[in-house]
Amino acid sequence: MVKSKVYIYTKTFDGLPKEGDLVIKEEDLPPIKDGEFLAEAIYLSVDPYMRAYASRVPLGAPYIGSQVAKIIESKNPDYPMGRHVSGYFGWRSHTVSNGKPVTLGFSSTPAPILLPVVKDVPPSYFLGILGMPGNTAYFGFLEICQPKKGETVVVSGAAGAVGSVVGQIAKIKGCTVIGIAGSEEKGKWLLDELGFDHFINYKTADLDKALSQVAPKGVDCYFDNVGGETTITILKHMNELGRISVCGTISSYNEKDGRILFELFSLVSKQIKMEGFLVHRWSDRYTEGVQQNLKWLQEGKLKTRETVTEGFENMIKAFVEMLQGKNFGKAVVKV
């Protein structure tokens, strides 16, 4: 009998998640039946949404999340043994799946995806640039911001899994790109490796003044990963007919009250669009996003980086460090 280790949501998060909020339990898995397969986690994903939607996860349930796993036993021809699969299996080491979507915590998830074998592409990329975060950047930026050549684009959370891809896509589209992140080291990466035009360290700079300097003609598109005061300040610099794609508000996820003092009239006087999205809106175009990002990756137009934490038992640590912005690019846990 196969045993799976599973993180159970045990105590409601209060601020940043703590050891003890999630507790590892062992679970006996039944033998697989016809149509099922057994998969062993290789990489688990930690993403901001896991904190954002914590209130919707029932206590006592496995914690929500996706992973890349190796199929180690199969009675389903669509998921052959030895291949890799990505799926929203939750924070667990072993999973029995029938290849169909499952309802995990708060929402129905996409079906597990059998991963293609691509030369020079490690399977963990399918949790990042070739997975949900890559598609979040691709669709959430292009569809909502509709960037035009020569426009000025600001990205917050710029060194994260999504933001780092957004900024590079904006460069591909011929925009001037300003990245906001929280360390000089991240800034160096954005400027020297990813080709961003400007970097603002929100922890040390006066964002308002810095934007006046690096975006003297104003901001046309803002891809918002953080919310809070950053958004309020950037709004002041938005041009007429500016577009704000609201991907997340990570600055509020660990706060009791994440509301901001917002001047609604500024949307009218500058004709600004502000639109929130979830990437599943474009689930029927999932492959398009992955293929395009893969092409850009292979052409060297997109670069990526991962922050890998070793050990299933370090999931909480990896999760918290990602929420604190310690990661560069995609944060994953290697089992």
Place this chain on the structure above:
Amino acid sequence: MVKSKVYIYTKTFDGLPKEGDLVIKEEDLPPIKDGEFLAEAIYLSVDPYMRAYASRVPLGAPYIGSQVAKIIESKNPDYPMGRHVSGYFGWRSHTVSNGKPVTLGFSSTPAPILLPVVKDVPPSYFLGILGMPGNTAYFGFLEICQPKKGETVVVSGAAGAVGSVVGQIAKIKGCTVIGIAGSEEKGKWLLDELGFDHFINYKTADLDKALSQVAPKGVDCYFDNVGGETTITILKHMNELGRISVCGTISSYNEKDGRILFELFSLVSKQIKMEGFLVHRWSDRYTEGVQQNLKWLQEGKLKTRETVTEGFENMIKAFVEMLQGKNFGKAVVKV
């Protein structure tokens, strides 16, 4: 020599405009030159935007606004004597124009429009349903909300010049329409005359509870004329992929601090679009909007109502009463 009476912006508004903030001066008009015409105001418009943009009007300048005027002398063949014209001439009784746009206060205005003579259509309608407010409703609702048949639409400021048209267009498009306004008499008009499905009196009802009752399936489109707490409450009822067209925030115009406590994350989790606009965005389609509204008016699908204040000297009174929501439909001043 023709003398024009002109309202001069004399004292910065503090809260609601007061007598003395705008002072009538007499101005000698020069004789008209080739290419010019002289027009005498018949109806002057009072609109919420005049208060919203007060801070951009320089003290000592004529106050901003549009009017319908009769051409009483002309040396411009495009503007023949005896015809009516609508133009952003400001709060004044007589105007010399060369038919070109002028910069008034804060922005360049459209050129004066020679009004067509339409049977049964009084010229004042070109300040309302067949003018800027009608086009604001037509484009601001249809283009931004993209309403679909069967959807639920909420309109605030529903008995105003713009809101009353938005609600009726929503009915034409097959939506369920909920109007929010501030008196039972307005509610009666919306329900009995204009065909709204539901009415909520924001002064006496608990908006949150009332919406749960009349919009049990949630709200798909919100056309926002008022901002403030009303917007916050309606956001709670918006459905996934809901669209908010932000036309104005009249609740904030007389306030020192019009900011609202806003939960940005709600835009993400429900994938809501919130977009502000100014009707001049669609100025190249101006005629389309007027023609469509005229057609609906002649077919009886759109109804309109005016609140007429008599006397040029009563402009401020009419302006304040409109800002207080005392008007039904379009507020105009008959000279």
